[in-house]
Amino acid sequence: MAYLRPATIASALAARAELPRALVCGGGTAVQPAMNAGLLRPADVLDLGGLRDGAAIDAYGDRVRLGPVVRVAAAARAHALGAGVLGGLLRGFATPAVRERATLTGNLFQAPADLAVVLTALDGSLITASAHSRGERRLPVTMASALRPDELAVGLDLAVPAAFAYERLAVREVAAPTLAAVAAALLPGGPRAAVTGYRAGTAVPCPGAVPHLADPAGADGFAAAVVAAAAPPTPYARRSVAALARRCHRRIHRGDADA
Amino acid sequence: MPDDLVEVRGTLDGEPYHAEVPVWASLLDALEAAGRPLPAGCRGGQCGSCTVSLDGVPAPACVVPAGAAAGAVVETARRAALPVLVEEMAAAGATQCGYCSPGLVVALSHLLRTSPAPDAPAVREALTGHLCRCTGYEAIVTATLAAAARLTSEISSI
Ligand SMILES: Cc1cc2nc3c(=O)[nH]c(=O)nc-3n(C[C@H](O)[C@H](O)[C@H](O)COP(=O)(O)OP(=O)(O)OC[C@H]3O[C@@H](n4cnc5c(N)ncnc54)[C@H](O)[C@@H]3O)c2cc1C
Ligand code: FES
Ligand code: FES
Numbered sequence: 001m002a003y004l005r006p007a008t009i010a011s012a013l014a015a016r017a018e019l020p021r022a023l024v025c026g027g028g029t030a031v032q033p034a035m036n037a038g039l040l041r042p043a044d045v046l047d048l049g050g051l052r053d054g055a056a057i058d059a060y061g062d063r064v065r066l067g068p069v070v071r072v073a074a075a076a077r078a079h080a081l082g083a084g085v086l087g088g089l090l091r092g093f094a095t096p097a098v099r100e101r102a103t104l105t106g107n108l109f110q111a112p113a114d115l116a117v118v119l120t121a122l123d124g125s126l127i128t129a130s131a132h133s134r135g136e137r138r139l140p141v142t143m144a145s146a147l148r149p150d151e152l153a154v155g156l157d158l159a160v161p162a163a164f165a166y167e168r169l170a171v172r173e174v175a176a177p178t179l180a181a182v183a184a185a186l187l188p189g190g191p192r193a194a195v196t197g198y199r200a201g202t203a204v205p206c207p208g209a210v211p212h213l214a215d216p217a218g219a220d221g222f223a224a225a226v227v228a229a230a231a232p233p234t235p236y237a238r239r240s241v242a243a244l245a246r247r248c249h250r251r252i253h254r255g256d257a258d259a
Numbered sequence: 260m261p262d263d264l265v266e267v268r269g270t271l272d273g274e275p276y277h278a279e280v281p282v283w284a285s286l287l288d289a290l291e292a293a294g295r296p297l298p299a300g301c302r303g304g305q306c307g308s309c310t311v312s313l314d315g316v317p318a319p320a321c322v323v324p325a326g327a328a329a330g331a332v333v334e335t336a337r338r339a340a341l342p343v344l345v346e347e348m349a350a351a352g353a354t355q356c357g358y359c360s361p362g363l364v365v366a367l368s369h370l371l372r373t374s375p376a377p378d379a380p381a382v383r384e385a386l387t388g389h390l391c392r393c394t395g396y397e398a399i400v401t402a403t404l405a406a407a408a409r410l411t412s413e414i415s416s417i
Contacts, residue, residue: 001263001264001282002265003282003325005327005329025324028322028323028327029304032285033302033304035283036321037302042283043282045283047326047327049327095307095388096366096384097307097316098322098388100318175305
């Protein structure tokens, strides 16, 4: 039984190769409650929380690379991400204390993962590596389950938005499961949008919504295209997704969500 | 030490502490093993009753793996509490059964240290993740704003 807390990504990859069955832990906010409840009883834990080279937020061109243990609260404060641009996603994500510990990367391994829709709209990808291979692999942010047994997620890559909006529907505003959410971004490569919830299940991109997102008068077309991507099963659910989409459109073009 | 246990050492309220716990144990478990139990409710990061200051940042001890806290400076309300906040909470009736109080005192003391003049929405935001079944929260908000006002007047009178 071992609790491993490597200090570098290279030593974490070596430990992963040696102990592929060890439970990987980022911030621990998902795995520790599961261990407390007896749902996980790992023989070994590989804790990435102490990686000295794992919490960097590096801007390059109009994109940014986040280390595997960048915390949600740190990302929301980061200037490299356009300070405050991602602040909107903080409303409703966990609690202030949990946000300080929870990593973005760890979220993508959870179901449901609130950040998957956000990172899909930001053209994000999950970067993986292993001690056995030279290069890195890139996976869609919704494909964390495709990680190989000897790999770790070693970073996230995403575009820096000029404008960003995120709207979610939940039974409570805070610390409650998301029923549906829409994220929209104006990126250097063009607008992008994604939706989650109902039949869409995990986050799906909404390519049909792109022309309407670029158009300040395109709120209705944007909402219709997002609803088509989400395929909500009931009239109530369709109205909810359409309302979230309209709020996002308004936030992108007018800076606030309320009509 | 049995080989199915891991050793955790750190600083608790200014004193060294030491615990031997399984790899799956939380910091909350380690503090219990070290003879310093905290109020525990959900053990899932939801209720806030076990919140400690971990290297200066509030964290529910139940979501922190014990091994992740090795070498860290842990402070409970005993050491992290701002006396002015405790006084105002007592005056406002912001503590009844007291089960939630140590955790939320850690979080609100951190708020007052990092943003000395918070408004009511900022106090409510800091209380997110702290369940109190007795007070209805209003007295806690009132006490925190009163403590903030005292801290601000102390600073401006220097
Ligand atoms: C009170 C509370 C409220 C919460 N609210 C929300 C919420 O509103 N929305 C939400 O989406 N989630 C929420 N969560 C769940 C959780 O906090 C988040 O999903 C968080 O982002 C997980 O990140 P972590 O670093 O703590 O993950 P961990 O618990 O450390 O790990 C989660 C998973 O990711 C894997 N993993 C982590 N890092 C890596 C890596 N680098 N390589 C490979 N695998 C890795 C782990 O093996 C594990 O399977 C909440 C949790 C709590 C306790
Ligand atoms: S017991 Fe730790 S937050 Fe509830
Ligand atoms: S005073 Fe009883 S739970 Fe808060």
